[in-house]
């Protein structure tokens with residue numbers, strides 16, 4: 001039995017505007033709008049490539065649109081697809097905080113001339129995303145200030161995300177690029193590399209700095225040192241098989257990535273997980289959020305030279321690991337969600353384990369609070385450094401604790417509740433100045449709020465199954481497989497043929513520890529997705545990093561990067 | 574038996590696992606070599622080259638709960654020049670490979686390498702265009718720790734394995750997979766077949782005057798795309 005409503009049925013290719021945005025677009029860009037569709041609640045507008053930049057400006061500035069938050073920009077290769085005339089498509093995702101709406105804008109690009117106007121002048125965040133589309137697809141953005149490879153290494157040949165590029169074709173790497181930064185001829189400054197292996201750059205980041213004494217004059221990050229091709233791998237995996245890969249995106253809070261992926265695919269399928277599964281997902285996601293913030297704060301203070309808070313806070317992580325380990329057997333890479341629910345029910349002592357984790361977390365949060373929040377050295381290092389205003393934060397596409405630190409109270413859990421977040425009572429903390437200290441305070445408070453949510457969810461944990469009763473999505477119970485032929489065949493078919501969703505494209509999003517984690521999934525009705533694009537919250541955060549550190553001291557640069565919590569696995573995917 | 578500090582010097586306590594040391598009364602006789610090895614094995618200075626998810630479990634190993642200090646390897650050094658044990662914890666994409674090589678070269682002799690996690694061992698489940706298929710393509714590895722990620726206990730076991738190797742004086746001197754990278758004697762069957770197929774494909778395309786698949790040759794009239802340089806401001 002097929003899933004209902006295909007995305008591209010003709011009835012939906014109409015000019016009947018599904019909302020007022022369409023009216024605005026038609027009125028202001030006469031002839032520029034090709035198609036307006038709505039699928040699973042996602043509004044998608046296709047414009048002509050000539051009106052691409054104009055459409056973006058209109059959506060940003062028109063008072064009734066107000067799409068100021070830049071989320072994502074990516075390319076899709078449609079080679080060999082009959083439903084599209086042109087090979088490439090560029091997809092832009094925007095959000096309006098005031099009207100609480102997402103929007104997708106697309107434009108087709110022919111293979112013979114894959115060029116498009118740049119949006120770097122419209123959204124500050126577009127810069128790296130366009131470089132990524134150039135690197136992986138070979139799309140050329142006219143007027144881009146620095147159109148160079150961003151994720152792959154310098155000796156790479158070709159554009160690997162194109163459909164005709166073999167997944168495993170490697171190119172022997174050359175040496176690291178020596179110059180990332182444009183240094184003016186007459187500059188007297190000194191060029192210094194921070195990274196890619198530097199004790200204070202967590203993981204594998206590299207920033208090249210131009211210094212005047214200890215003051216940073218200019219900075220340019222170099223990415224891709226952890227580019228391990230999640231998106232290309234996902235195109236050759238079934239919807240289930242992608243779950244383990246999602247764990248490894250933001251590996252400080254693996255469960256949340258899987259949660260987001262499951263919700264995205266469920267949105268594509270038009271199904272909903274049972275209440276018990278949703279409640280357990282919320283419990284584990286919130287515990288993961290605590291874990292993530294602990295790493296962020298713990299590692300940040302290590303960078304500042306204090307090791308004690310690190311040892312203190314890591315104790316709570318072990319208690320949370322115990323919960324995850326009891327549920328699924330793994331500590332870090334859990335792979336516990338399934339499309340439509342969870343892999344198995346939680347153990348009997350789930351409640352007790354969670355309560356132990358909660359009290360452990362409470363204790364270390366209070367202890368860290370006492371050690372840090374009024375600690376003069378810590379406060380002086382964090383206050384008034386790395387300030388970003390709300391407007392700039394939106395334009396860079398910041399989300400999550402960092403955006404809230406800049407004073408914008410956008411939280412997906414509040415604005416678009418999923419998995420039953422509307423039932424729980426919690427507050428969204430925001431900062432006032434937008435400096436590193438605000439981001440720290442927001443994280444501290446969020447941990448407390450998360451623990452509140454966990455307590456509420458545990459108190460009202462519903463009974464019942466943990467996975468949907470739907471033969472097209474969920475495997476039958478193992479006992480049934482051994483006993484009757486229907487279940488055996490069902491199992492066989494599902495494993496071999498996979499989940500077959502309807503053709504269409506959706507953008508599923510959740511509030512991960514670092515911000516809005518989005519999955520843009522394009523399905524052509526087969527068992528593997530046609531294209532998966534992750535909207536990694538870190539990518540946008542890190543993009544503003546040079547801006548935050550310019551004019552400051554080197555020591556500030558270290559204090560700032562820890563507070564952004566950039567995770568390499570998610571940044572470079 | 575309770576051990577007091579002076580007992581060590583009096584020879585009442587010696588490492589029982591250590592055959593080179595003989596003690597009795599107030600005198601310890603041994604070979605210099607054995608003492609040096611004993612010292613080395615009990616004071617490893619690891620350099621964590623933590624790149625991805627495995628680094629998180631590495632942190633867990635070094636933090637309070639698992640406490641690697643019990644094995645004398647808690648002095649983490651973030652500079653390769655001060656370390657003798659390299660922990661490669663995480664995926665090594667091709668872009669990072671030269672960095673890893675530099676770090677290894679900068680470590681003073683004698684040095685040991687642990688490949689932590691399947692990514693560092695073999696590339697793991699990232700069999701793709703930008704990921705090194707095991708660090709032994711470029712550096713020698715002493716102990717491989719499988720797992721994705723390995724549990725901290727497994728890492729502690731790796732530290733003990735290294736200690737054993739130090740005691741016995743065993744070391745890797747060559748990158749075991751050096752022959753693999755693009756060489757004709759490629760030992761792994763599927764990679765070899767794949768490479769051969771690509772090469773044949775590239776040749777066939779070259780005969781028709783086409784660039785290899787997935788490559789846009791800027792300025793090549795066949796692909797119809799102009800160089801991006803002219804498009805920049």
Ligand code: SF4
Pocket residue numbers: 248333625626627628662663664689690691692693697720721722723
């Ligand atoms: S082995 Fe697994 S956990 Fe370790 S870096 Fe690779 S993917 Fe991450």
